[in-house]
Amino acid sequence: DAKTTQPPSMDCAEGRAANLPCNHSTISGNEYVYWYRQIHSQGPQYIIHGLKNNETNEMASLIITEDRKSSTLILPHATLRDTAVYYCIVRSQEGAQKLVFGQGTRLTINP
Amino acid sequence: EAQVTQNPRYLITVTGKKLTVTCSQNMNHEYMSWYRQDPGLGLRQIYYSMNVEVTDKGDVPEGYKVSRKEKRNFPLILESPSPNQTSLYFCASSWGRVNTEAFFGQGTRLTVV
Numbered sequence: 001d002a003k004t005t006q007p008p009s010m011d012c013a014e015g016r017a018a019n020l021p022c023n024h025s026t027i028s029g030n031e032y033v034y035w036y037r038q039i040h041s042q043g044p045q046y047i048i049h050g051l052k053n054n055e056t057n058e059m060a061s062l063i064i065t066e067d068r069k070s071s072t073l074i075l076p077h078a079t080l081r082d083t084a085v086y087y088c089i090v091r092s093q094e095g096a097q098k099l100v101f102g103q104g105t106r107l108t109i110n111p
Numbered sequence: 112e113a114q115v116t117q118n119p120r121y122l123i124t125v126t127g128k129k130l131t132v133t134c135s136q137n138m139n140h141e142y143m144s145w146y147r148q149d150p151g152l153g154l155r156q157i158y159y160s161m162n163v164e165v166t167d168k169g170d171v172p173e174g175y176k177v178s179r180k181e182k183r184n185f186p187l188i189l190e191s192p193s194p195n196q197t198s199l200y201f202c203a204s205s206w207g208r209v210n211t212e213a214f215f216g217q218g219t220r221l222t223v224v
Contacts (some may be wrong), residue, residue: 036213043115043201043215044154098144098169099203099213101154 004088009106018075020105022088025069031092033064034099035073037084044087044101047073078109113138117202117216124192124223132187132219134202140214142205143185144169145177147198148218154201160185192223 005023012018024033034049048055048062050071055062061074075082087104115136124130136143144159146169156169160179174196176188185204189196202216 034212041148041199041218041220043203043217044213045215046212049212098156098159099154103153 004090004102006086006088006102006105008103009108011108011110012075012078014080014109014111015077018078018082018107018109020073020075020086020088020107021070022073023070024088024090027068027090028092031090033062033068033071034089034091035060035062036087036089036099036101037082038087038104039081039084044099047086078107080109080111083107083109113214115202115204115214115216117200117219119219120217121220122222124221126193126223127191130189130192130221132189132200132202132221134185134187134216135183136185136202136204136214137183138204138206138214139182140204140206141182142207142211142213143179144203144213145175145185145187146201146203147171147196148201149198157187157200192221194223197221197223 032049032051035047036044038044048060050062064071085104085106087101118133141162145157146154148154155171157175158169158177160166163182166177200219203213205211205213
């Protein structure tokens with residue numbers, strides 16, 4: 001599975017959009033981009049995933065560049081409860097049945 | 112409510128005393144797995160199971176055992192715990208390996224003294 005690179009930390013004001021970038025320049029054609037987050041020491045929580053098209057659900061939007069070498073997770077109206085570590089994971093359909101979590105981005109939402 | 116339940120949430124034990132951490136899911140998921148999380152090392156997979164009676168090693172299986180006798184349960188067994196197994200443990204389940212989200216339990220914080 002391709003390696004991902006994320007900034008170690010980011011800050012965002014409450015009510016603003018939080019845009020979390022992820023680089024995955026070695027991604028291959030059959031690999032999906034997944035986003036999870038972990039609030040404090042709770043179990044990771046699935047947010048969204050996509051292959052090449054932009055995706056949106058009730059939690060967030062995922063924007064994948066046309067060359068698929070990077071993506072951005074967007075939390076449209078961040079709240080204090082969105083403070084967490086966000087993990088970008090690239091995973092293939094044929095890969096091992098596991099999620100490879102990097103160090104993620106520690107997002108702090110400030111009041 | 113769809114959930115993955117781990118027990119206990121917290122455990123302090125002594126070196127060498129066998130223990131079992133239970134994991135149960137109510138979503139009829141085929142895939143289940145165990146991860147441990149340590150500072151600076153992130154989450155690492157210990158064991159996984161693709162279905163009943165089918166288990167396989169993850170990245171850090173040494174010192175652990177698992178079993179999958181029923182679809183809903185996937186216990187993690189430490190036959191002889193050691194201090195280096197002090198960690199935060201998570202169980203996860205999902206429908207299958209393709210395009211599916213994984214559901215995680217709330218975690219078990221284990222301390223071995």
